[in-house]
Amino acid sequence: MKYLALFLALALLSAPLAAIDAKDGLMKISLIESAGRFNVFFLQDVAKESYIPFLFERDPRTSSSNVLLDGRLHRLGESADFKMSARAVEGGLEYSFKSPSCTIIQTFLFTTSPGSVLADGVLLRMSIENTSERDISAGLRIILDTYLGERSGTHFASDTKPKISAETLLTDSYKERYLISPQQDSESVGMKIYLNSGSRPDSIIMANWSRLNSSPWNFSHDPSRNFTLQPYSINDSAIALNFDAQTIGRAKSRQVEIYIGNRSSLEPAANLDAGATDTKAIDARPMGAGEASASKNIQADLMAVRELLERINGKLSSGASISAEERKAMEETLSRLKARKPVY
16 A cells, blocks of 8 residues: 555656557566656466566556765656656667766566477666766666565565565675465466675565665664554565675667566576676576476467467468578477476
8 A cells, every 4th residue: 555645746747658568578667758667567367468567556656766966866757867768679668867977778588488489588787888978876776666465465576575565775795596376366466676686785684565665775674573564554565685886988778677577487597797797697507306397387388389370371462481590489489388287
């Protein structure tokens, strides 16, 4: 439940915020152009084409990307110092935020985890390029307004903790490989944030959304708190992924990457650009056989077959030839499907 001001703001809205959407496989990405915000969706029911949002959807502005630039905190999409634009790119969607001292590119790309034949995750990549004539200092904080676990009381879980129900700070040498915002009464659906693939956050905060949303860069952690902030923000949790401030030289850049997938998907391999600077790449480690079997969803396989047939039929009906790259991609999909073990 959000605080009272949020409900008053929602009551005044006469139309939904305009969004750019992209779909691939089991995932959907939505960018809210006017607000500089985003959401990620999972195809929960293939037959009904029903998507479940991973983040609070009634007001997508509650999740945000924040940059600490030379000691000053900016909320992207709201800061007057940044000019914003959004566009579709190959494999996903992208924001551009430009200020007099830097350009921030926030890219959302579809990913396919090991053993899957369809896209079942999203890579969030943020690149900060120093366009000024001096060194700058830049840190990043991504606040994700989760909600799936709020009804059950299991707001979050990890590979080391089956239930996280109090304000939690992970810092220094934390051991967690992933965090989950689990959907109630489901062992297979929920948002999973991979911590060993891409860039490992310097610290992670799980706390009441209102406390996180209004906090300065240095959050005051209180392990005695739960996810309620009286009187208006009740049972309302969120995650902050923090990347400490680092110096970026003139004409240099800093890049971080975060992988988000469904609860049943496997951990992706690290997928960082070779030339990226100031990025902490951690190799992925294999997960258990239980999670591997969970990812072999027969509905997803049927959807992959349907998509493959539609692509072939489209080529046949138009008379267009199939390129070598397209043929290779189709053959790889077929090979992966053939390698499946029957599921009964």
